[in-house]
Amino acid sequence: MKGDTHKLFRDGLFKNNPVFIQILGICSTLAVTNTVKNTAVMVAGLLFVVAFSNLTISFLRKAIPSRVRMMAEGLIIASFVIIVDIVLKAYLWDISKQLGPYVGLIITNCIIMGRAEAFAISNPPWPSFLDGVASGLGYAYVLLSIAIVRELxxxxxxxxxRIMGEGWVNWTMMVMASGAFFMLALFIWIMKGVVFRERGEA
Amino acid sequence: MPERKTVWLKSLYTIVFMTGLTALFITVLSALFLKTRPLIEINEAYDVKLAVLRAAGISPESTEASDVISLYDLLVEEKEFPAEKWNYYQVGAEEGLHAFVFPFRGAGLWGEIEGVLGYDASLEHITGMDILKQNETPGLGGRIGEDWFKDQFIGKQGPFTELTQNGGEEKLLYSFQAITGATSTSAAFQSIINELIEKHVKALRRHLEEER
Known part of the structure; x- marks a missing residue:
C-alpha cells in the first residue's frame, strides 16, 4: 500500500505529470499564471475538484451504467466546479472576478476527466482520491513555478x-499570453531536457 | 423474450440512476447557493457602489466593503428620469452637487459590456468611468477594464467621433485612444458610450435647463 501511494505521487508529480508530460490543462496554465495569487486559487480549485470528483466517481464506479459513464462523470465534475465557483463568489469576490470564466472552465480541464477515466472508474476510493491529489499537486507546482517567474x-x-527595487522596469510581455508560452516551453525544456535526462528518464 | 426484458430493465436502471444522481447534485448545489446568496448579493452591490463612486471622481480612502457602502449611502441618491424608464445616480446632492453617474450596457465583441459613466454637475465634462461586466478577449479587448483605458475619459466631453488621441486640444475632448489589436471592441465601446451620451446625458441636461 505504501509503495502504491509512493508510485501514485511519483507519477502525478513527475513521471506522468499532467502538464509537462501529458500536456494537459494548458489553457489555464497560459491564462492564470500572470499572478501568484490567482494561480494559487486556481490550483486549489482544481486540486479540490480532481480529488473529490475522483473520490465520488470511484464510490459510484460499480453503480454507474457503462453506456452513460462519461455523462455521469461530467455531471459530478461540473457539480464540484460549481461548488468552487459559488464559494469563490461568496468568500473571495476579488479573486473570483479576476479569474472570471477560468473557474467555470475547470470543467473542461482534461486532467480531471483524464484521471476519472484512467484511474477512478476502475480503482477503489482511497487510491483514487490520492491519485487526484497527486495530479492536482503535479499541476499546482508547475503553474506556481511559472507564476512566480512571470509575476516577478x-x-x-x-x-x-513589491520585491524588485524602484529602478526595476517591468517586462510587460511576461504578464501577457506570449510570456506564458515562453515560460511553459522553458519549464518543459528544463524538466524533460535537463532534470529527466540526468536521471535517465527522458 | 427474457433478453428483451433484460435490455428494458437496463435502460430503466440507466434512466433512474442518472435522474437520481442529477437530483442529488442539484439539491446539494441549490442548498449551497441559497446559503451563500446573501453574501454574493452584498459583493455584487459593493461592486456597483464602488464603481458609481469612482465614476463620480471619488476615490474612497478604504475599499473595505462596509466603508464603501456607508460612503455610498451618505453621498449617492438613485434617481429615475421623469417619464422615462431609466435610472441615474446623483452624487453629493446634500453637500453641493458633485456629479451625475449614468449606467450603460451594450453589445461588445463577444458579450455585453456593462459599466457606469460620470459627468460633473454641469454635465459638461466626464468625471470617471468604470466597467462592471465584460467578456472581451483577455489581453486585447479585455483591456477596457484597465485603469489607463478608463482614466483617459476624465475631463473629456463626448460624444466621441474618433478613436485616436492625435490632434489639438478641441479634438481631444471628442476622441479616445483605441486598444491596439482590439478595434472591434473599441468601436463597440465607442458606440455604447455615444448612445448613452446622446440619449441619457443630453436628455438630463435639457431637463435640468428646463427646470432652471
Whole structure:
C-alpha cells in the first residue's frame, strides 16, 4: 500500500505529470499564471475538484451504467466546479472576478476527466482520491513555478508585494499570453531536457 | 423474450440512476447557493457602489466593503428620469452637487459590456468611468477594464467621433485612444458610450435647463 501511494505521487508529480508530460490543462496554465495569487486559487480549485470528483466517481464506479459513464462523470465534475465557483463568489469576490470564466472552465480541464477515466472508474476510493491529489499537486507546482517567474519579472512583485527595487522596469510581455508560452516551453525544456535526462528518464 | 426484458430493465436502471444522481447534485448545489446568496448579493452591490463612486471622481480612502457602502449611502441618491424608464445616480446632492453617474450596457465583441459613466454637475465634462461586466478577449479587448483605458475619459466631453488621441486640444475632448489589436471592441465601446451620451446625458441636461 505504501509503495502504491509512493508510485501514485511519483507519477502525478513527475513521471506522468499532467502538464509537462501529458500536456494537459494548458489553457489555464497560459491564462492564470500572470499572478501568484490567482494561480494559487486556481490550483486549489482544481486540486479540490480532481480529488473529490475522483473520490465520488470511484464510490459510484460499480453503480454507474457503462453506456452513460462519461455523462455521469461530467455531471459530478461540473457539480464540484460549481461548488468552487459559488464559494469563490461568496468568500473571495476579488479573486473570483479576476479569474472570471477560468473557474467555470475547470470543467473542461482534461486532467480531471483524464484521471476519472484512467484511474477512478476502475480503482477503489482511497487510491483514487490520492491519485487526484497527486495530479492536482503535479499541476499546482508547475503553474506556481511559472507564476512566480512571470509575476516577478512582469510586475516586480510576488503575491502583490513589491520585491524588485524602484529602478526595476517591468517586462510587460511576461504578464501577457506570449510570456506564458515562453515560460511553459522553458519549464518543459528544463524538466524533460535537463532534470529527466540526468536521471535517465527522458 | 427474457433478453428483451433484460435490455428494458437496463435502460430503466440507466434512466433512474442518472435522474437520481442529477437530483442529488442539484439539491446539494441549490442548498449551497441559497446559503451563500446573501453574501454574493452584498459583493455584487459593493461592486456597483464602488464603481458609481469612482465614476463620480471619488476615490474612497478604504475599499473595505462596509466603508464603501456607508460612503455610498451618505453621498449617492438613485434617481429615475421623469417619464422615462431609466435610472441615474446623483452624487453629493446634500453637500453641493458633485456629479451625475449614468449606467450603460451594450453589445461588445463577444458579450455585453456593462459599466457606469460620470459627468460633473454641469454635465459638461466626464468625471470617471468604470466597467462592471465584460467578456472581451483577455489581453486585447479585455483591456477596457484597465485603469489607463478608463482614466483617459476624465475631463473629456463626448460624444466621441474618433478613436485616436492625435490632434489639438478641441479634438481631444471628442476622441479616445483605441486598444491596439482590439478595434472591434473599441468601436463597440465607442458606440455604447455615444448612445448613452446622446440619449441619457443630453436628455438630463435639457431637463435640468428646463427646470432652471
Amino acid at each position: 519579472l512582469g510586475y516586480g512583485t510576488l503575491w502583490g508585494i
